[in-house]
Amino acid sequence: MEVHEGSQKVRIGELPWAAVDPDRHPHRLGERETAGLRALIEPLVPDAKALHKRRWVDRKPVWDAIDPVTDLLVDRFGSWAAGWNWTVGEGDRDGGVVGSWCCALHSVSTPADTAGLVLEALQEWRDWLEELAALFAALTPSASRPPEPGHWEQACRRLVTLVADRSEAQSGWHGHCEQVLSWFLAHQGLPHDRAREIVTAAVDNSFESWRAPDQRVITTVSSRFARALQTPG
Structure with a gap:
């Protein structure tokens, strides 16, 4: 899976430490910033609960929503944010550590709930990077x-x-x-x-x-x- 940051393709599995190092890329969201980001994510995702009542082919918009969400996060915070849905096992991508997000098919629900879950997953990924940085220093x-x-x-x-x-x-x-x-x-x-x-x-x-x-x-x-x-x- 690829996302774009300017003219650069971001492959999370190939990013160097400099691209994800928390010391180089500060990240803190206050309540107002979180609410603003949720408002930007919600229009990007479909109402999957409604789609699931219809045919399987109509679930394609669920998968198609992931790239725009990732683009938004990367554009706002930097390439490190592309790991927000690098989940445990066979999710949207293979072999990560995020547990709060499963995959598009199972994690996308209503736009409001999905936006909240995206931000939870992003924070979990960020916590992982900060834990690694602390361990590297130790x-x-x-x-x-x-x-x-x-x-x-x-x-x-x-x-x-x-x-x-x-x-x-x-x-x-x-x-x-x-x-x-x-x-x-x-x-x-x-x-x-x-x-x-x-x-x-x-x-x-x-x-x-x-x-x-x-x-x-x-x-x-x-x-x-x-x-x-x-x-x-």
Whole structure:
């Protein structure tokens, strides 16, 4: 799924940390701003309760409403907001962590209720990004001394375990897991391409949809992750 921010296509699964880092993209909505945003979302979505009483073909407007809603959020807040409906499992897109939204077919109801759910899902996604930012900071070694032995292994282990838990290790979860590991390395100052290269080599297709990684797999991936960081590249 693609949305447009100016002339740029936004693919949430490919966004670098700089595009979603909460410190670079402040986000707070007061009551008046929330009410204004709800008023903008409501005209973009159909009354699905009425549509569901008719033929299946009439449900197409439900799916067609997602892109305009995403466009609105991205235009207003930045590309990070494109993850608002990156839900657990097989929703509008595969392998995310948002639980309050399921998918267009099951989450779109009346315009008013749908607008409220969109904002709830957006906040859940934002909370996730802020949680990651806080964890990245906590896992960053002190500038005054080198990291302790095993630091990078433990960092990788914590992040993999967290993403597997939040995504319930459902369909496509490993894509976001690799992205989060890359985001962590970008937070440490590595260039985006180098971070992706390290993570791809470390994971090496070790993760699978619908299966949480066992401790042996996590240990293997974390060891490769740490070795790559300690190897000049």
